[in-house]
Amino acid sequence: MTDRVPIRRLPTGVPGLDAVLGGGVPEFSFNVVAGAPGAGKTTLVQQIMFALARADRPALFFTVLGEPPLKMLRYQQQFEFFDVAKVNASVRFINLAKEALAGGLDDVLKRIIQEVEAASPGIVVVDSFRSVMQAIERQNGSHNLQHFIQELGMRLTGWQATTFLVGEFQLAETDNHPIFTVADGLVWLYQSLDRNSMVRKMHVMKMRGQAPIPGLHTFRITNHGIQVFPRLIAGPPETPAVGGAGRTEPRAPRLSVGVTALDEMLGGGIPSGYSMLVAGPSGSGKSVLATGFIREGVRRGEPGVIAVFEKRPREYAQTNAIDLEQGARNGQVAIIHTRPLDLSIDETLHELTDAIHRLKARRVVIDSLSGFELALAPTFREDFRESLYRLVAALTDMGLTVMMTAELEDSYTDLRFSPHGTAFLTDAIIVQRYVELDGQFKRVMAVVKVRASDHSKDLRVFEISADGIVVGERIEDYQGLLTGSPHAVSPGNRLTPRRPNARRPKA
């Protein structure tokens, strides 16, 4: 038997925020939402307030000396969450400018308490509390400020209100302001500038009674309001079995990649739940292979999601000569073309998982890592490898089989599989190269690695036909193909890709 008091957590109505907070806002908590001007503080608290306010749980929104309330009402009602029907019903706005300017501390506290006791609100917001504090400090000094905050916190919590104090605080102030000690929850909002891009970030510095997700979480403000993209927590300490490493479970079923001969080279297809990198130079057929992987999944009743970072979805489907659009119409394929140049990994994962859950997808393609890196805001590019690791881990932990493509500059002096140093993150690698044979450019392909599985070591020529990839014979008559200077080891033989009777492996 336990005598612990249960703490009810209120859903904030801000997508992604409940997860970040550790399950929602604790009821009757006393919270500070801090950040620089334009960080999204007022939008965040109003979105929460309108989501929570109802007839039996009214909300009071005290405006003080910050943004003039007339303007605040004008701009905030542009957001979809701003429900005009709730104003003066379950949501009341009360201006305290007069008390703050004329009477100072005592009048402000008295008026807040008076309104709270009259309305018994479930939600109380003071915006901006910073201006209240400045007025108090000017008049009474820090001793009274501490007393004021203690008193306010106790009275509001005692009156069963969940409170949000909004303020333009500086990070350096967290050391010496009593508000940060008294507060149960402290949420900091930032605008992170890097070169020409701006990314909004949120940090829950504390949330008493529960465990928020640590670190910085990106968020966006649209006409829907704020959407938070919780930071992925994945990596060796938390997820030791990421990407198939150290798997000891019974043999995973294998998925066909849509090319019979390549399935054979992989040792019978790609093990389910693996991540695979397809690396090759521009035009080598990476996207064709990746979309063929999705098409094969559709054929087998395994929906797929493609994240395209280079071409637009329609162009992508057309370029790759497969009926992806039809698959999309049937709800078996989702093509995600995300907003480029200011993405975060977490936002990308959110869009992917949204589509994955909607389609109950089994296969995911990221085409390509080079485009993905470019689409990220500069601030995230520096951590691309670590971020990609978290993304791949999250997807494979969900049981998805992931195929990623990587643009690889053809180099005959340096055999690399990824310009991002990401090859080690994946469970399987297929490399495509151009070679010159008999006065022609030929495409060749090899399976470099399939973790914990036998696979072919052959280097095989392939062609791209209207139906997709056609793998030919192993090149036996030449050596030094990867050096760019092959030489024949036995004369006479000419290389002619063999067209298999059926491209698809037996199910």
Place this chain on the structure above:
Amino acid sequence: MAADASATAAAARRLCEHFAHQLTPLIGDAGVTAICARSLHLAQRHFPELASVRPFNHSAGPLAPLQSFLEQQEPTAATEVAVVVLATASELLASFIGESLTTRLLREAWPDDFAADTNEETT
């Protein structure tokens, strides 16, 4: 005549008071003063004599000078001025915070007038 003027001024005062009473908690004294000042300025197109009405820094509230002005007018003129100023203020408010929210607030400020409108519409 004086009684009529006084009654009109009283009615106008009541409307003004309710208007200010409803809006002051929401947008503060400064917000109500700003709306009144702009409304009086715009209403001068119809009533240039409103130029003498200054809503700022008045201890009895920003609409008190208008109420004093109305008490000095003929009943018909006072009614016309009050209607124009308050209608202008309502339109101005709607231009800032939208018609929906404005209607909601003014319905609470002037419930009788909205009820009368509703009755007229339904009969």
